[in-house]
Amino acid sequence: MTNSDSIKIQIRWVLIEKYNWSGSEIIQGKRQYAPNELDDINRLRSGEPVDYVIGWKEFLGCHIDLSLKPLIPRPETEFLVSRVISELNKESPLQQGTLPNGSKIKILDLCCGAGCIGIALLKHLPNVSVDFVDIDENALEQTGINLRFLYRDPPAFDAGGSRIIKSDLFDNLKECKFNYILCNPPYVNTNDKYDSSLKFEPRTALFARNKGMYFINKILKGLNNHLLPNGALYLEFGHGQKDLIEKELKKLNISKYSFHKDQYKRWRWVVVDRQGLEP
Template sequence: MAQEQLWTIKRVLDWTSGYLERRGDEHPRLSAEWLLANVCGLSRVELYVNFDKPLEQAELTAMHAAIERRAAGEPLQYVTGEMPFRHIVLRCERGVLIPRPETEVLVDAALEGVDAAVSRRGGDVVGERAVRVLEVGTGTGCVALSIASERPGTLVTATDLSDRAIRLAARNREALGLEDAVELVECDLASGVDPALMGSFSVLVSNPPYIPTRVLREEVPAEVVDYEPKLALDGGPDGLDVFRRLLELSATALEPGGTLAVELYEGSLDDAAALAGAQGGWASVEVREDLTRRPRVLVCAREG
């Protein structure tokens, strides 16, 4: 075969970008890079220093299958099976919500709560005085595992109603070597958490299903609705069905001075703040914006 006929990395990238653009991909070059990097076992930077490297037949076959899945609208994270999030890389799979960049703001708020608890303890955070975090709805484990990896010594209990999510989070936990720092519990909200731990958590953090049902039905892209689990998306008529339950849980789960941090739909934050204010017991209630300057996270600090 003549050299110009070889399917080199550059030729595959260029062809894939054009094909995905014609199929309606909003970021065709980025998609092409992700897919090819995954197939070849290279980083995106390494693709560009190996432009002339020809693909082997097995790589071409795998790339063709990946392109067709992406062209059909399947999210990149499901096609490649992984997703970078903050300082870690997570496995992703169908049936479990894909981590979003805006959720990094939620992690920031939770870490602030951990740091505040460390300060309250005078820096003594070992043994029974270790800082405890409760996450509801862990999914891939992105929030719980980020907290545990970025604040060594923190003990995280993470729950999810989905058996599939718990199993995926467990694989991610093991890949990161965080088995001793993160406990995973399959249950509704915190019903399976050791009752003896209630009142000992410094942070209650959650990215619950929060998209209002009408918005999910009429406005959310097909790439999300057709592939990601509705259980992790639909927040009820106003998007706050699970949030109301989290507010109730916070009253028993959090220690005095503890932090509640919840990611919510941008149009629901004012109502959520009002609900927290009506509940009482909070020293502060704050709405924070995500990376695109949209209201995204409610952060409440308990009195005491």
């Protein structure tokens, strides 16, 4: 598909989704564009991602508002989180009876961005509380907006007890331990050539020094202070980083982990078990 074909499709999508045009109005081509419709068309022509122009995205049945322009949630992340939800619905500490009745599974959404990961977990899992952490105040404000959408959304099990915390990774979480940590950190190598559409998204959400490993390595190092017994980390990483991560896990003497592939059959996330960390 050429770039201009793809922009035509995006324009149709915006007119239908955001401005309620009918399919026949688009085909007939007689309806005039209103000024704000024309502005959006120009944004699309300039290469701005369609999700920013529409202003929200669906993520595992959750409404994720993008008005403050955090990182746009990706389908690969949605795939990972759907796997985690199925796994935890079968085998969470509550089901296994290793958590006392009435207590909640404590989850950390580290590097939360728009909050899509934690919000999907709150929607689809019973008895969880989520701490949302990011260094970027804009992302934290966006997470707050999205949590309010969830509260309004009846199927949510329980968003109570969730917290939004500004922190450089674990820095402001000194005494906090979690059953599960999910994290999609910035991992694009600062020196890599990247798709020009990424220029619309925040740099702090995307890029990391040291072949994209800077944040991943720091997270792996800080892990044993923040995972409860039997807990686990689910960490997304970039295509091509598996070997670097395995090397780091070995260097840190972390022995219990497994690598997983995304829907496009590429290695994209690692699960690290608390049991495999040094005490």
